[in-house]
Amino acid sequence: MTTNNKFPNLSNRDAPLEMHGEEFRELGHQLIEDIAEFLDDLPQRPVTTNESFLKIRQLLGNDNLPERGTSAKELFAEVTNQLFDHSLFNGHPRFWGYITSSAAPIGVLADLLASALNQNVGAAILSPIASEIEAQTIRWVADLIGYPRTCGGLLVSGGNMANFVCFLAARKIKADSDFNEEGLSTSNRPLVAYVSRETHTWIDKAAELFGLGAKHVRWIETDSDQKMDMEALEIQIKSDLSDNYLPFLVVGSAGTVSTGAIDPLPTIATICKKYNLWFHVDGAYGAPAAGLADAPEHLLGLVQADSLALDPHKWLYSPLEAGCALVREQQHLIETFSHHPTYYNFDGTKEDPPINYLDFGLQNSRGFRALKVWLGLRQVGREGYLQMIGDDIALARHLHIEVGRYPELQEATQNLSITTFRFIPQSLNKESATAEDYLNKLNEELVNRLQKSGEVFISNAVIGGKYLLRACIVNFRTTSSDVEALPEIVLRYGKELDAEIRPEALRSD
Ligand SMILES: Cc1ncc(COP(=O)(O)O)c(C=O)c1O
Numbered sequence: 001m002t003t004n005n006k007f008p009n010l011s012n013r014d015a016p017l018e019m020h021g022e023e024f025r026e027l028g029h030q031l032i033e034d035i036a037e038f039l040d041d042l043p044q045r046p047v048t049t050n051e052s053f054l055k056i057r058q059l060l061g062n063d064n065l066p067e068r069g070t071s072a073k074e075l076f077a078e079v080t081n082q083l084f085d086h087s088l089f090n091g092h093p094r095f096w097g098y099i100t101s102s103a104a105p106i107g108v109l110a111d112l113l114a115s116a117l118n119q120n121v122g123a124a125i126l127s128p129i130a131s132e133i134e135a136q137t138i139r140w141v142a143d144l145i146g147y148p149r150t151c152g153g154l155l156v157s158g159g160n161m162a163n164f165v166c167f168l169a170a171r172k173i174k175a176d177s178d179f180n181e182e183g184l185s186t187s188n189r190p191l192v193a194y195v196s197r198e199t200h201t202w203i204d205k206a207a208e209l210f211g212l213g214a215k216h217v218r219w220i221e222t223d224s225d226q227k228m229d230m231e232a233l234e235i236q237i238k239s240d241l242s243d244n245y246l247p248f249l250v251v252g253s254a255g256t257v258s259t260g261a262i263d264p265l266p267t268i269a270t271i272c273k274k275y276n277l278w279f280h281v282d283g284a285y286g287a288p289a290a291g292l293a294d295a296p297e298h299l300l301g302l303v304q305a306d307s308l309a310l311d312p313h314k315w316l317y318s319p320l321e322a323g324c325a326l327v328r329e330q331q332h333l334i335e336t337f338s339h340h341p342t343y344y345n346f347d348g349t350k351e352d353p354p355i356n357y358l359d360f361g362l363q364n365s366r367g368f369r370a371l372k373v374w375l376g377l378r379q380v381g382r383e384g385y386l387q388m389i390g391d392d393i394a395l396a397r398h399l400h401i402e403v404g405r406y407p408e409l410q411e412a413t414q415n416l417s418i419t420t421f422r423f424i425p426q427s428l429n430k431e432s433a434t435a436e437d438y439l440n441k442l443n444e445e446l447v448n449r450l451q452k453s454g455e456v457f458i459s460n461a462v463i464g465g466k467y468l469l470r471a472c473i474v475n476f477r478t479t480s481s482d483v484e485a486l487p488e489i490v491l492r493y494g495k496e497l498d499a500e501i502r503p504e505a506l507r508s509d
């Protein structure tokens with residue numbers, strides 16, 4: 001603290017965090033070397049280490065906030081390897097869990113460049129070229145999937161946030177009184193939203209957090225292919241209208257999180273028009289497949305949506321985090337999110353209007369997420385993306401066929417690049433009343449073992465009460481020999497586990 005108007009001499013300020021060119025260059029070169037080697041070695045590494053979270057916590061050592069610093073060189077020498085040795089690698093060719101992709105190396109470099117520039121892409125004046133790159137990225141993402149390129153949109157952190165942006169726009173536009181002024185509590189016609197039973201859990205958060213209320217989400221039944229039942233949807237809408245509810249939104253999934261099922265999007269669009277509802281498509285995972293020449297017919301209905309969520313950090317292989325919200329009428333985003341406080345001088349002129357992304361979404365200050373998505377699109381173009389997406393789908397189908405060759409594996413579903421199946425040991429007494437319960441327990445524990453094995457990483461789906469093993473391939477590093485290896489790995493772990501846990505009563509031999 002300064003006293004007596006005596007100030008420290010800061011004419012040659014030596015800020016502790018500053019790093020001058022030479023040091024930055026030396027550390028940067030080494031880091032790039034280490035990352036390049038890591039990427040080359042990735043297939044030889046285990047997908048993950050089977051260590052407890054406790055052990056990893058302990059690895060970090062002394063838990064006190066450091067009073068004094070450590071040189072950046074020492075830190076990188078320690079931390080780079082620590083991270084390589086104790087992480088799960090979603091960039092590994094045999095990672096097929098959840099819906100997390102391998103990250104495109106160009107995106108890794110883009111993130112470094114974006115951080116170095118540190119643009120605040122909330123206002124165009126703070127990020128002149130970055131804002132334009134984001135706008136171009138939005139147009140290109142729309143072009144890739146056949147959505148109108150005149151739409152509004154922005155990049156957000158992921159699928160949840162992209163769906164939230166669209167949900168909020170739908171609520172703003174379709175509500176019958178000005179909710180932003182009065183709040184939800186004054187309405188005597190509660191808003192209701194329609195989703196299928198297979199919709200991702202973002203809708204639970206949205207309903208609770210944005211004032212809709214969980215009980216105003218109508219979970220419409222699905223058919224035997226996990227698609228929303230259109231008859232049930234229309235019956236529910238009619239019943240809500242006659243009970244004085246205000247239906248406002250139908251969410252169609254373009255690739256459900258569990259099995260990749262695609263709702264009948266064209267029919268949902270027709271129903272939405274008939275009842276004046278907002279049609280939102282959750283394409284966080286599956287939307288990019290709409291660009292394929294042989295895209296499933298139902299998927300193409302996404303072009304009619306009022307809004308759409310798509311995750312570049314899923315099937316466009318951008319490093320985390322990158323989600324994208326598209327809204328057909330850009331004005332709807334502005335009406336939902338834009339404010340003009342006096343302390344922001346961002347309006348520009350009519351002749352040269354800026355794109356201020358703080359007017360389009362929930363965030364104020366925002367990073368330059370678009371760079372990694374934009375550079376990926378430029379590096380390989382539409383052609384490159386469609387090739388990788390098509391190959392992922394082909395590999396998932398290949399896996400489905402491979403699974404069918406093994407009597408102890410039972411195929412379940414195959415949609416887009418998600419394949420599900422389960423392990424049924426041959427000598428199991430399938431007639432027993434407890435056989436299905438046992439199979440669920442066995443397959444659940446099998447997923448746990450496989451996830452810890454480091455040989456492969458898959459996740460699960462529960463369909464019709466059956467616990468299934470689930471491989472989701474959004475991974476440009478996966479090859480056919482990787483998927484061909486999976487059945488044998490599953491059988492090896494499955495048989496070992498079955499021998500340990502099967503009750504005597506379920507033995508048929
Ligand atoms: C269909 C769907 N919607 C939304 C999400 C949420 O996306 P994120 O995890 O990027 O928030 C997911 C995630 O897997 C998803 O599959």
